[in-house]
Amino acid sequence: MNRLKVALILGNKPDFNEYALKYFILSLNKNQNTYEFYFPYIKKFEVAVGKEDPQNWITTLNQTFLGTKVNFDYYIMIIQNRLMEDYFAYPDKIGAVITTYHWQKKYSPPSLFEYLISSIYYCLIYSQKKPSFSISSNSNTSSSFDVHDDTRGCYADAATDRNDNRIDVAMGYICDYHKEIIISYYGIDYYNETMKILERKWIGYLDDKNSIAYNLKHYFNFNINRDSGFNKTLWENIRGKFYDVPGSLLSEAFKAILLALIVILLVWLGIKS
Numbered sequence: 001m002n003r004l005k006v007a008l009i010l011g012n013k014p015d016f017n018e019y020a021l022k023y024f025i026l027s028l029n030k031n032q033n034t035y036e037f038y039f040p041y042i043k044k045f046e047v048a049v050g051k052e053d054p055q056n057w058i059t060t061l062n063q064t065f066l067g068t069k070v071n072f073d074y075y076i077m078i079i080q081n082r083l084m085e086d087y088f089a090y091p092d093k094i095g096a097v098i099t100t101y102h103w104q105k106k107y108s109p110p111s112l113f114e115y116l117i118s119s120i121y122y123c124l125i126y127s128q129k130k131p132s133f134s135i136s137s138n139s140n141t142s143s144s145f146d147v148h149d150d151t152r153g154c155y156a157d158a159a160t161d162r163n164d165n166r167i168d169v170a171m172g173y174i175c176d177y178h179k180e181i182i183i184s185y186y187g188i189d190y191y192n193e194t195m196k197i198l199e200r201k202w203i204g205y206l207d208d209k210n211s212i213a214y215n216l217k218h219y220f221n222f223n224i225n226r227d228s229g230f231n232k233t234l235w236e237n238i239r240g241k242f243y244d245v246p247g248s249l250l251s252e253a254f255k256a257i258l259l260a261l262i263v264i265l266l267v268w269l270g271i272k273s
Contacts, residue, residue, distance in 0.1 A: 003036040004131050006124065007072040009061065010039075011079035016100070016112060020220035024113045025120075027212050031202045032193050034131050035124065038072065054083055054090035054097035061095050074127050076120060088165055089119040096123035107162065110169045111224050114200060118169045121198060122155050130186060145181065154178060155198065172198040 008025060010018065025037050061075045075095030082101045083090055089098045098119045103112055126145045147158040151167065154175035159165040174182065174195065183191050196202065204211025206225060216222045 002131075003034060004073040004129055005038060005071070006035045006120075007038050007040050007075045008120075009042060009075065009077045011057065011077045011097075012081070015080065017220055017222055020216055020222040021113060021116070023220060024212065024216060024224075025116075027202075028117075028197065032197055034190060034193055040072075054087070055092070057097050058090075058092060058095045073129055074124065076123055078116065086162065088115075088159070088162075089123055091123035091126040093127060093129075096127070098123065107166050110166065113222075113224060115165075115169050117200070118155060118172070118198060121194060125155075125182060125186075125194070128185070131190065145178070148175075148177070172200055174198070 014021070022039055026039070028035070028037055057077055057079070058075070061077055077095070077097050079097060079099050080101055081099060083097065083099050087099070089096060098116065100112060100116070103115055107115070128145065145156070147156045148154070149158050149160065151157050151159070151161070151164045152175045153167050153171040153173045155168055155173070156175070156178050157164055157168050159168065172195075174191075179191060182194070202212065203224060204213045206213050206217055206223070208214055213224050216224055
């Protein structure tokens with residue numbers, strides 16, 4: 001079995017839990033057979049703040065990995081910078097750039113990690129690189145993977161209203177038009193496996209020991225039901241700790257009262273200082 005090798009590169013020093021993200025993405029290597037995801041070691045590589053043209057970064061990525069030991073089939077860079085025209089993701093046939101810019105402040109939930117999974121698969125589908133194992137396709141010609149302007153809850157929504165992208169990530173859906181294109185070009189097996197990932201049932205539940213959601217919370221202190229992935233404020237950490245206490249120990253009303261008292265205390269300390 002030869003899966004396509006996909007390199008994921010953090011183009012900035014992350015302001016989210018890097019290791020939680022790596023665990024989350026690399027869990028895909030156990031849950032699907034189309035792609036094998038890597039986080040390659042790069043000694044020095046960081047995107048300059050302020051640059052907005054993603055095509056320049058894709059070219060730089062391609063040049064960076066020429067002649068390396070692992071010959072990757074596709075490169076995806078995750079950055080914090082704003083992309084031109086407010087793109088969330090910018091794919092081409094060589095590689096792609098995905099930005100986390102403002103997701104936490106304006107669009108989360110769904111969590112940052114769920115957004116990244118949806119964006120990664122959008123870029124991979126757009127790449128038109130076919131896996132070489134047991135994917136029966138009805139066509140050997142390239143096909144159009146363009147986005148559509150109307151909002152359908154589909155991964156390929158143009159999302160001119162940026163909040164529509166939240167709907168797309170939450171739904172994990174591919175519209176009939178793009179389903180037909182994907183099956184025609186990649187095959188039904190590819191479509192079914194892609195839907196399995198986009199629907200996110202493989203993440204599991206917080207109370208299922210050894211599920212991905214459970215391990216994220218207990219090993220990396222990341223609650224995918226609540227967290228955005230970015231560093232939390234002091235208030236967010238305090239609130240999270242209280243709501244992690246079992247209901248049998250503290251009633252919801254009592255938790256709310258304690259939280260209100262903490263808010264008053266923090267405000268008072270701010271005034272005193």
